[in-house]
Amino acid sequence: MYDFTYHRASGVADAIGKVNAAAEGLFLAGGHTLLPTLKLRLARPSDLIDLQDIGDLRGISVSGDGVTVKAMTTHATVAGSKEARAAIPALANLAGGIGDPHVRARGTIGGSISNNDPAADYPAAVVGLGATVKTDKREIAGDDFFTGMFETALDDGELVTEVSFPRADRAAYYKFKNPASRFAIVGVFVARTGGGVRVAVTGAGPCVFRVGEMEEALAADFSSDAIKDIQIPEDGLNSDIHAQADYRAHLVNVCARRAVDAC
Amino acid sequence: MAENGIGARSLRKEDARFLRGTGNYVDDINRPGQAYAAFVRSPHAHARINGTDTSKAAAASGVVGVFTGDDLAADGVGGLICGWMVTDKNGENMKAPPHPALAQGKVNYVGDHVAVVIADSLAEARDAAELVEVDYEVLPANVDTDKADAEGTPRIHDDIPDNMSYDWELGDAAAVDEAVRNAAHVTTLEIVNNRLIPNAIEPRAAIGEYDPASDGFTLYTTSQNPHVARLVLSAFCAIAPEHKLRVVAPDVGGGFGSKIFIYAEETVCAWASRKVRRPVKWTADRSESFMSDAHGRDHVTRAELALDADGGFTALRVVTKASMGAYLSTFASCVPTYLYGTLLAGQYTTPAIYCNVKALFTNTAPVDAYRGAGRPEATYLLERLVEVAARETGRDPAELRRKNFIPPDAFPYTTPVVLAYDSGSYEAVLDKACGIADYKGFAGRKEEARQRGRLRGIGFSSYIEACGIAPSAAVGSLGAGVGLWEGAQVRFNPTGSVTVFTGSHAHGQGHETTFAQVVADKLGVDFDNIEVVHGDTDKGPFGMGTYGSRSIAVGGSAIVSACDKLIEKGRKIAAHTLEASESDIEYDGGAFSVAGTDRSMSMGEVAFAAYVPHNYPEGLEPGFEESAFYDPVNFTFPAGTQVCEVEIDPDTGEVEIVKFSAVDDVGTVINPTIVEGQVHGGVTQGIGQAVLENGVYDGDTGQLVSGSYNDYTMPRADDVPAYDVEMYETPCPHNPLGVKGCGEVGAIAAPPAVINAITDALGTENIDMPATPERVWQALARA
Numbered sequence A: 001m002y003d004f005t006y007h008r009a010s011g012v013a014d015a016i017g018k019v020n021a022a023a024e025g026l027f028l029a030g031g032h033t034l035l036p037t038l039k040l041r042l043a044r045p046s047d048l049i050d051l052q053d054i055g056d057l058r059g060i061s062v063s064g065d066g067v068t069v070k071a072m073t074t075h076a077t078v079a080g081s082k083e084a085r086a087a088i089p090a091l092a093n094l095a096g097g098i099g100d101p102h103v104r105a106r107g108t109i110g111g112s113i114s115n116n117d118p119a120a121d122y123p124a125a126v127v128g129l130g131a132t133v134k135t136d137k138r139e140i141a142g143d144d145f146f147t148g149m150f151e152t153a154l155d156d157g158e159l160v161t162e163v164s165f166p167r168a169d170r171a172a173y174y175k176f177k178n179p180a181s182r183f184a185i186v187g188v189f190v191a192r193t194g195g196g197v198r199v200a201v202t203g204a205g206p207c208v209f210r211v212g213e214m215e216e217a218l219a220a221d222f223s224s225d226a227i228k229d230i231q232i233p234e235d236g237l238n239s240d241i242h243a244q245a246d247y248r249a250h251l252v253n254v255c256a257r258r259a260v261d262a263c
Numbered sequence B: 001m002a003e004n005g006i007g008a009r010s011l012r013k014e015d016a017r018f019l020r021g022t023g024n025y026v027d028d029i030n031r032p033g034q035a036y037a038a039f040v041r042s043p044h045a046h047a048r049i050n051g052t053d054t055s056k057a058a059a060a061s062g063v064v065g066v067f068t069g070d071d072l073a074a075d076g077v078g079g080l081i082c083g084w085m086v087t088d089k090n091g092e093n094m095k096a097p098p099h100p101a102l103a104q105g106k107v108n109y110v111g112d113h114v115a116v117v118i119a120d121s122l123a124e125a126r127d128a129a130e131l132v133e134v135d136y137e138v139l140p141a142n143v144d145t146d147k148a149d150a151e152g153t154p155r156i157h158d159d160i161p162d163n164m165s166y167d168w169e170l171g172d173a174a175a176v177d178e179a180v181r182n183a184a185h186v187t188t189l190e191i192v193n194n195r196l197i198p199n200a201i202e203p204r205a206a207i208g209e210y211d212p213a214s215d216g217f218t219l220y221t222t223s224q225n226p227h228v229a230r231l232v233l234s235a236f237c238a239i240a241p242e243h244k245l246r247v248v249a250p251d252v253g254g255g256f257g258s259k260i261f262i263y264a265e266e267t268v269c270a271w272a273s274r275k276v277r278r279p280v281k282w283t284a285d286r287s288e289s290f291m292s293d294a295h296g297r298d299h300v301t302r303a304e305l306a307l308d309a310d311g312g313f314t315a316l317r318v319v320t321k322a323s324m325g326a327y328l329s330t331f332a333s334c335v336p337t338y339l340y341g342t343l344l345a346g347q348y349t350t351p352a353i354y355c356n357v358k359a360l361f362t363n364t365a366p367v368d369a370y371r372g373a374g375r376p377e378a379t380y381l382l383e384r385l386v387e388v389a390a391r392e393t394g395r396d397p398a399e400l401r402r403k404n405f406i407p408p409d410a411f412p413y414t415t416p417v418v419l420a421y422d423s424g425s426y427e428a429v430l431d432k433a434c435g436i437a438d439y440k441g442f443a444g445r446k447e448e449a450r451q452r453g454r455l456r457g458i459g460f461s462s463y464i465e466a467c468g469i470a471p472s473a474a475v476g477s478l479g480a481g482v483g484l485w486e487g488a489q490v491r492f493n494p495t496g497s498v499t500v501f502t503g504s505h506a507h508g509q510g511h512e513t514t515f516a517q518v519v520a521d522k523l524g525v526d527f528d529n530i531e532v533v534h535g536d537t538d539k540g541p542f543g544m545g546t547y548g549s550r551s552i553a554v555g556g557s558a559i560v561s562a563c564d565k566l567i568e569k570g571r572k573i574a575a576h577t578l579e580a581s582e583s584d585i586e587y588d589g590g591a592f593s594v595a596g597t598d599r600s601m602s603m604g605e606v607a608f609a610a611y612v613p614h615n616y617p618e619g620l621e622p623g624f625e626e627s628a629f630y631d632p633v634n635f636t637f638p639a640g641t642q643v644c645e646v647e648i649d650p651d652t653g654e655v656e657i658v659k660f661s662a663v664d665d666v667g668t669v670i671n672p673t674i675v676e677g678q679v680h681g682g683v684t685q686g687i688g689q690a691v692l693e694n695g696v697y698d699g700d701t702g703q704l705v706s707g708s709y710n711d712y713t714m715p716r717a718d719d720v721p722a723y724d725v726e727m728y729e730t731p732c733p734h735n736p737l738g739v740k741g742c743g744e745v746g747a748i749a750a751p752p753a754v755i756n757a758i759t760d761a762l763g764t765e766n767i768d769m770p771a772t773p774e775r776v777w778q779a780l781a782r783a
């Protein structure tokens, strides 16, 4: 990696101050994306602002409305939280299926959604449940947060502080894993809430997206049969050595049905 | 059985240090004053170098030297060699392009070595490496093995037309033509044997150290054969004369063949240590390993198997294109020839076989021996053909094999492709495998799976391999540049403990345990009082190293010979001390006794007498140590049958290996736990090749697409089932232990068993490896 200046922020305000003072500062959360990127010399920040000492950014709270996960909460914590699991089992299951135990012990929800890897799992839950992302300066609706491949609505130096997931009547996530990385080749989050049905797809395209046709069909009849003939177009889907676009399009249907069956 | 002797499940001596993290790997070694090397590597698959400017790098912080190919050439450092001369079908020598350790004017694959930067710290070396300015003129890349010799494909080496190193053949083409013409049925297959990237846990590493006082070098390196490394670095690379070069290969964390070869990095580190007068260390990072370790396999083959009306095999024709990568690596040329074509008889009596191999250069990392080396490619091809032939002719795949097996009374059996098999019990092994695989119950399991919506299939692989590599005269006549014997030295210490030096090298195989068991058994010495030493050219005799499942068959046999010499010497000492005639001394399990009496002397007492020879046979040398060199009279021929069962999810194409049964005949088993471990590891690698692993270069740019674990799928524990592994022991008749070798068994046998099972489940003729979910889904869509 290239040289950088390392800081530890003591609180949210301190983190924002330090990142604004830096020429090209980046927050460091679990480091499971950022550190490999630095080691491969693919990024060259001037400063890293480590968030690990900020106690205010850790923890899970459950209310009648839903589950709020603070940005620095690890995937293992979410997966292991009895309260979160009781409130939204699909969310805890999703977190428990990310990477391997090492990754879950370090990786955080804030890092995952801020990075917005097209194959990451959490974006499917954020959009699938219609969550709200809170930052140091505003609230962003889940639907508006993910704007493109590795791109989000965050401004430079804006810090995600927490994500609030509403409860769902029924919800499940089904992930078809990339055999090598075990990120999602396709992951589909299906949820039925007071606000209707949501079907959010990660892995298949450059960025998480919803499948309106499936949502409508499921609103009318919440069963996997109702969507068995809904094939999404392959245009614009990802193609790589593991899966071409046509296969991904097919898997969206399979994963969606399996998610519905698991609801 | 002696406690911890031959056949015992002794616990591995080496595990205490490995499991506690106290192993000593090259990267654990740090020499005083050490500097660090970073290699500048080609970002292009194929490019001319019009100029290299190292001035900025040389001026950077901490840099103590920057060198290019010109600097090596100016010092007379020779290029990397290929040590096996293959003669093509016209009697001409293979074409071996120059392979400079650092490029001279051209780069030929992504990761090819352009320059080296040496600095006080690794970070400084890497920073400065980015400052080396190389003026590349990018050329079109050639990465497709099947098209490498086609017209219009970019030529890699100016004076090698058609990118062809050699066009080699073996067998009787006319007899095969005739048999194919007269056949009742001919099964034809086109098969790709996918490129594999080795992925040892420990990446390659080297420390070169020059000592001005002795004018000698020490090279610490991750080698499977330190003596061979020393020989090549001395004789061909001209780093130093052999007696001035010590090569140490300490604990090595896996090799699978990739650490046999002599690479650019260790050559440069050794040479540069004299230039900069400091030890020079390099440890590959994982990206470098993917790019620059020698890869394996990469064949494209068209083959035909001819059958008579009764299902008897009458002929086999095989035409293969084998990628060599951009250069010929150390043993690359023998892999798709003498380790491949010669194995095409398999376990069968096929009377006529013809094999043609074109070895082609592509803009990819060099391809060389990888666990199994040639034999997996032969086995895959043959066992796929046999399975397809069974389906096409409506025969049971086990019965078709049985019908064509070489019968037990036919040994020694000379195949139409040169080898003389020494022993084998193929039918008995097949029967045992069908038993543990519950072949009879398969139809029921298939039906039960169908009711769950899953497609179940079964596949066989009855494989043979030529191991215990190899009789020196035989390989010499085929072009090998070396003999393939092994050396050993067994030394009693005066207090009765034993130090064993071996030319074999262990990098995960457990030799320190297995070899100690052999010595404990032979000499009656307590297992805990035996130390096996290897991996240092300054300790013990010259040795050829470990590959080709040769260590116990050749290295172990050398140890037995040395033990036998000690027993003979001990007999003289015991006769003298016990005042008996030598012919009356009986030796058994570590004790010499006078026949018919209770007078006896232990091995330890004999050893002590040899070191304190106060009362000693006249004329007999004192001391109690013996050396031996063992050159095998033949290859060994491990064989077996492995049976795989899969279930396929027809919605996604996912394949689950649900049952894997193996019966392997590796001759005498010294340590069953270690042998089973070798089979488990090999089978897992074979499953990896069959369904997961694929070395992929981009067809246009020649970039390595599968250059990290994000894209190169290594098998994980949850990808494989618990294996049912059993042995069937037919001792090898020509070595003293009756051993055959077990290291490559699984990697050789498993791929066709898996693919036969998958195609059985799918009802298709073929699917290329790796049978990824996408490929299986595509095959289902076609079916």
Ligand SMILES: Cc1cc2nc3c(=O)[nH]c(=O)nc-3n(C[C@H](O)[C@H](O)[C@H](O)COP(=O)(O)OP(=O)(O)OC[C@H]3O[C@@H](n4cnc5c(N)ncnc54)[C@H](O)[C@@H]3O)c2cc1C
Binding pocket: A026, A027, A028, A029, A030, A031, A032, A033, A034, A035, A071, A072, A097, A098, A099, A100, A103, A106, A107, A108, A109, A110, A111, A112, A114, A115, A119, A120, A121, A122, A154, A158, A159, A160, A161, A181, A182, A183, A184
């Ligand atoms: C081997 C491996 C396997 C993995 N498998 C999966 C998988 O299956 N599914 C999956 O979804 N993910 C997977 N991941 C990714 C992992 O889940 C991490 O969550 C992810 O890397 C980012 O989280 P982090 O805490 O490590 O963030 P970091 O790496 O520390 O940061 C990532 C980026 O986000 C920024 N950032 C971090 N926190 C904040 C914040 N609070 N506000 C604003 N910006 C912030 C950083 O500046 C950086 O740019 C895997 C990772 C590895 C190494």
